[in-house]
Amino acid sequence: MSQVTLKKSLFGITKDHNESIKYTLSTSDGFEIALIDYGATIQSIRQPDKQNNIAEITLGYDTLQGYIEDKCYFGCTVGRVTNRIKNGYFQLDGIDYQLEKNDNAKHHLHGVFNKHIWNSSTENDDTVIFKYQSPDGEDGFPGEVDVTVKYTLTNDHRLIMDFYGKTTKPTPINMTNHTYFNLSGNTNETILDHQLIISANQFTPLDEEHIPTGQIASVENTPNDFRKLTCVGDHIHEIPYAYNVMFIVDGEGKRSFGKLVHSKSGRAINIESTQKALQFYTGTYLDNVNGREGVIYKKYSGLCLETQNYTDSVNNQPQFPSTILRPGEEYHEQTFFHFYLE
Numbered sequence: 001m002s003q004v005t006l007k008k009s010l011f012g013i014t015k016d017h018n019e020s021i022k023y024t025l026s027t028s029d030g031f032e033i034a035l036i037d038y039g040a041t042i043q044s045i046r047q048p049d050k051q052n053n054i055a056e057i058t059l060g061y062d063t064l065q066g067y068i069e070d071k072c073y074f075g076c077t078v079g080r081v082t083n084r085i086k087n088g089y090f091q092l093d094g095i096d097y098q099l100e101k102n103d104n105a106k107h108h109l110h111g112v113f114n115k116h117i118w119n120s121s122t123e124n125d126d127t128v129i130f131k132y133q134s135p136d137g138e139d140g141f142p143g144e145v146d147v148t149v150k151y152t153l154t155n156d157h158r159l160i161m162d163f164y165g166k167t168t169k170p171t172p173i174n175m176t177n178h179t180y181f182n183l184s185g186n187t188n189e190t191i192l193d194h195q196l197i198i199s200a201n202q203f204t205p206l207d208e209e210h211i212p213t214g215q216i217a218s219v220e221n222t223p224n225d226f227r228k229l230t231c232v233g234d235h236i237h238e239i240p241y242a243y244n245v246m247f248i249v250d251g252e253g254k255r256s257f258g259k260l261v262h263s264k265s266g267r268a269i270n271i272e273s274t275q276k277a278l279q280f281y282t283g284t285y286l287d288n289v290n291g292r293e294g295v296i297y298k299k300y301s302g303l304c305l306e307t308q309n310y311t312d313s314v315n316n317q318p319q320f321p322s323t324i325l326r327p328g329e330e331y332h333e334q335t336f337f338h339f340y341l342e
Contacts, residue, residue: 003028003125003155004125004126004153004154004155006024006025006122006125007024008021008022008023008122009021009022009024010022011036011064012064012065014064014068014117020036020037020038020064020117021036022043023035023036023120023122023128025128025153027153027157029048030047030052031046031157032044032045032046033045033046033151033153033159035128035151036067037117037119038114038117038118039067039075039076039113039116039118040076040114041067041076041077041114042060042076042177043061043075044060044292045057045058045179047183047267047339049265049341050341053185055185055186056187056292056293057181057182057184057185058075058179058180058182058302059072059074059180059187059283060074060180061292062293066290067114072180072285072286072289072297073110073114074178074180074291075179075180076114076177077113077118077149077163077175077176078110078111078113078114078175078177078306079111079134079147079173079174079176080134080145080171080172081110081111081141081323082110082175082176082178082311083109083110083174083246083279083308084103084107084108084109084209084311085099085107085108085109085312085315086315087106087107088100088102088107088108090314091314092142092171092172093170095142097140098140106209108140110178111141113132113134113175116132118130118132119132126152129148129150130148130149130151131146131147131148132146132147133145133147134146136168136169142169143169143171143327144167144168144169145166145167145171145173145325146167147163147165147175148162148165149163150162150164156340157338158336158337159337159338160334160335161177161335161336161337162334163176164330164331165331165332166329166330167326167329170324170325170327171324171325172314172325173331174308176275176308176335177306177307178304180283181302181303181304181305182301182302183261183262183267185267187291187301187302188295190300191232191300191301191302192231192232192233192300193232193233193263193264194231194232194260195229195230195231195262196231196232196258196260196261196280197226197228197230198226198249199227199256199257200219200226200227200247200248200249200250201218201219201220201248202216202217202218202219202247202248203216203219203224203245203246203248204245204246204277204310204311204320206244206245208240211311212310212316214316214320216248223235223236224239224243224245226247229261232282236282242282242284242300243282243303244279244284245279245280246278246310246311247277247278247279247280248310249275249278253274254272254273254274254334255272255273256271257272257273257275257305257307258305260303261342266341266342267339267341268339269305269338269340270336270337270338271305271336271337271338272336272338273307273333273334273335273336274332274333274334274335275308275309275333275335276308277307277308277310278305278306278308279304279306279308279311280303280305282300283299283300283301284299286298286299286301286302307335309323
């Protein structure tokens, strides 16, 4: 049975002379995940293919400076609220809140959790824990929020991600991981030949600015129907901006969200989560990004499978599930990525 080992190293130093630490979790059969405390980020995942050739299967950077300058959210923890909040505005308990408008100076997008060095620690040889205290008023959000992200790797290549949060004031919270995958092991290739299943009968339509309309629609007879194994490129040109879609996964608690397969290499990922939905994004806005090992990332170089609550829930009540966390409550969501060969 393969065993998990953990190695700690220096990843880089910020201009303020703060050290960034890298944690590498690996198994004896060649699977490896590297994590950095800057943004509680998945910096690298290396996986053997069916010929036992080990290759990188994510997009990212070689250096800390790459992540400091990053605008693509490669591998990072996203928060306080992932995805867009319309006009950077919401009302909670009768109080108006205006957030930073960091998406084309019009909407709020993702937040700034990915632009901080998190406190880090380890458990056993298979778990890395990152903690961050988001101050009251950060990005315009109310409440001081203590968040924790815990990554655990099992010896059979299951990555377990736990997201926790507590707050001093009522506040929205909706965290996710923003890794871009390319299972081919060659990011000069696109992800259009990857095959995908998403366990969703419905999705949330968007307007031209990627803001939910508040409606919930069926995937039936649309390019968004991934209930059976479907090639990502089959219908991608039938929809504006390619895929940047929130899929509603039926049920509660830990359940199957789907799987991603690259048949040529044999690499695959099974996804399970306690979350409400899955954001499927095909890297439409990647535009000549200088990535790892000198590779230039372009449109469709990678895809994201982000487990999360509904986008802009705070402005679509009561039809969307609430993202509000209140004092005395604990936010906890869990996602499982099982990397395997088929």
